[in-house]
Amino acid sequence: MPKRTDIQRILLIGSGPIVIGQAAEFDYSGTQGAKALKEEGYEVVLVNSNPATIMTDPEIADKTYIEPLITPVIEKIIEKERPDALLPTLGGQTALNLAVDLYEKGILDKYNVKMIGASYEAIKKAEDRELFKEAMERIGLLMPKSAVVRSMAEAFEVIDWIGFPVIIRPSFTLGGTGGSIAYNQDEFHTKVKAGLEASPIHEVLLEESVIGWKEFEMEVMRDKNDNCVIVCSIENLDPMGIHTGDSITVAPAMTLTDREYQILRNYSIAVLREIGIETGGSNVQFAQNPEDGTFYVIEMNPRVSRSSALASKATGFPIAKIAAKLAVGYTLDELSNDITKETPASFEPTIDYIVTKIPRFDFAKFPETDSTLTTMMKSVGEVMAIGRTFKESIQKAVRSLELGRYGLYIGLEKYDEETIREKIIKPNADRLWYIAEGFRRGWSVDEIHSLSHIDRWFLNEIKEIVDFEQKLSDKTLGTISDEELEIAKQMGFSDKELARLLKTTEDKIRERRIKSSFKVVDTCAAEFEAYTPYYYSSYESLSGRLSEDGSITYFRDSEN
């Protein structure tokens, strides 16, 4: 089916100023969306209050408004520009909230503006806790048990079927302040009481705790013919209890069995269908009980999100661009993949590398604040790194952070055991390095697992990095073999870290070590030719090519 011809002018709402939780990823998605719509011949009217964005450059849209993102101002723009449609799914929660408000105030109706990308009903269903819960019940998916209570008596009524530990979240407090966990009746009494007092409307949400469970995200796209693709699965290294934005995350998911992955695939598609996301991308979050494998649905975002920006960069699949095109009537099989030019967008990306994202924090600016990581996001930025292995990927991500850290060693040997233990139990910005320090002290994977609830697979990988680090520190540049140096590079050790371990300088390591090779991010694991020059480095081992005379020439497989 071709694109819609009943609309010509489309209003796009940006996400406003950069705040914690809503950053430059929406400039990326909005810019892509505007470009995609213009490419299709639509006129784009864009509004965003943030001048530091590319999307507000005068060439990106046909009409650009740098105006405050408030309903009366958007109404003025609609009145003036008379768009036929509003695409609210590329500007984060800000754009979505405005779209809902414009709809509820009858402004969209008044000026005959259609909402595309997500319907009002779908947005409501995804965002309203009760409606979402009912929807998930209808399709037989589990969610953490929860109830909203307004008195102690009500609280004691529901605790029997929710069970302990229970999370207490006061409604409408700033940034989730006053939230807590109760493990027993006594604590429950005092904490619910405090929560009710903290809430301006005297209301708390009681929720079954899934803290410590494994956390996964699925990036899904769906078109109007009900074709669905999973763009990417993402696994949070940090278990439930830490906001995804503050978690170290890895793509694709590392610790799911194929069977489990297929279950999540089916679940996430079922969620999109039930919520009614007809055209576009969504992010569905799941928690998994590590004991028995049960999956809970945590939430879904009926829009492009921070995770979809990550998934796009991780796979090369441009979610925002495709979402914009699906919104105007295309189907996934009609759109081609820019990278291969050969495969359609209905072709699910396959990746043959590992992507790691690590958040960047700025607690030094706010010394008075509690730097424990919780369900309220506190990070101000993030980095992503690509490697052939998890070890290489995470070590590259570490040095991308620009914290002056080039490996998993930051001099924590001065702390006593108790401190290290506490820093592994209580999530914080430096937990990864404390875990490494734990391994350096000979703690076992099981021991650190029981403290952190991080999956043993990840812990084992970290342990292997630390073990190798210790092996290296017994050597010098003079005694280390070429093979060992090559293994170190493949494991992602930086020249700087190697210089420290081998007691030499970064320059000398550089002179001695093998050269890096460059690989392409191609969405298809090299099955098709890639036309997009998007690269990452690695130290893949040598490949051999058989010559006509029977001899083998070795070369390092580089694709740039």
Add this chain to the structure above:
Amino acid sequence: MEKGKVIILGSGPNRIGQGIEFDYACVHCVWALREEGYKAIMVNCNPETVSTDYDTSDKLFFEPIVLEHVLNIIEAEEPIGVVVQFGGQTPLKLAVPLQNYGVNILGTSPESIDIAEDRERFRELVIKLRLKQPESGIARSKEEAVIIAERIGYPILVRPSYVLGGRAMRLVHDTGELLEYVEEAVYVSEDKPLLIDRFIEDAIELDVDAVADGEDVLVGAIMEHIEEVGVHSGDSATCIPPYTLKDEIMENIKEQTRKLAIALGVKGLMNVQFAVKNDEIYIIEVNPRASRTVPFVSKSIGYPLAKIASKIIVGRKLKEIVPKIFELKEKHPSSDFLPKDFNRFSIKEVVFPWNRFPEVDPLLGPEMKSTGEVMGVDEDFGLAFWKAQAGAGSILPESGNIFISVADKDKPFIVEPAKNLQKLGFKIYATKGTYKFLKEHGIQAELVSKLSEERPNIVDRIRNGEIHIIINTPSGRRERSDAYFIRRAAVEHKIPYFTTIRGAKAAVEAIKSFKEKGISVKALQDS
């Protein structure tokens, strides 16, 4: 025609002080170089950006921006040069190490960057150019700090030399505070000296962004900060063009900017910060690279400065890139790009993460804490400010109750805004000191009790929704006083609050304009 490859180093992870503005500048650099026929190669590791969209550059390397990886890419690609001036501190830190490896750094030389960043060398330059800087000194011990402070005179701005971006910077009013600072907050020693600057109280702070090609210098815009000196330039609301400055002062600032750009051999962008008090102009800081105000200036004046600067970097001249500017007969005193009769105000306002950090005092200071920015545009200054506030999430009320509590030194300056507010129909609430002062000046206010007095006190009233706007200037030393609880309550209840007199005055004008004219919208393409 193949002109060769150029590598552009990005800005890495977003953080406070280095945000999306630098990604904006990098993307413009990529576009400009492609326009000029070069192969633009982008290196960055931040997935949240437009620069890492594979559509943006000719080649994208998703890699850490550290020496090892950048050198690997250079070895593989053999570019004609590397651009380091658009990505903030991240690539700038690599300029000298890369040069040591024989890499060609395009644009302003690392040597010039060093002159601008090294206090001693920069001071020599300022003296040579016969310009003026606030007095300063470097202390290598506690005792030396006290001697220097007394020579310069309080108040002073102090900060350790080894941290960047205003971290641990403090405004110090007397010897007691100075000693407290060096004893508790920082460590002063021979190799970790303390930097001391005279603080020019109640001065107006200005930012200037300019482009230069070694011969010509064009000032993009002079920006006037709404908040006084002492608030980090990244945290201050900013107005283009300046709204309280005399024309001859602006012309003089343009001239000083030109002198600095030529002396430093700037090829590309440059940012200068000035302070003006009693018509005296002081240079605070020079950065010969893209600043965070580049996108704001570009959008205000309608010329993409980062793109222009990128073309200069590869050898083009301003006269070729923007010939029309050189034909402009009557220029605006604040910008070389604008005609004399330009009459539109663009105001930048910032947003803070106070709601994420409930323990933090939401007060502006010399350390940057904002995460993002918005812009308000209108022909009327008040409306531009209204829009900037609204964009930042603070809707100014049209009527209602205002709470005023100001420091003694600010009291004389609150009379006029208070009178105007009363005319606009606001009812004024004030605590004892301010109440008394206002009454003496013929302004009727309602007395409201402090936290230590009988309830309902001011915080109760804020929490009950009885107060709709707050003017509360801090009285010097930071402490957990009434003011702290008032500010926190304001943040929690999303009540517009102003902690400087200049901010309060702008707010009063905004309310007045909004009530008289209402808001209208205009597309960039229509102006």
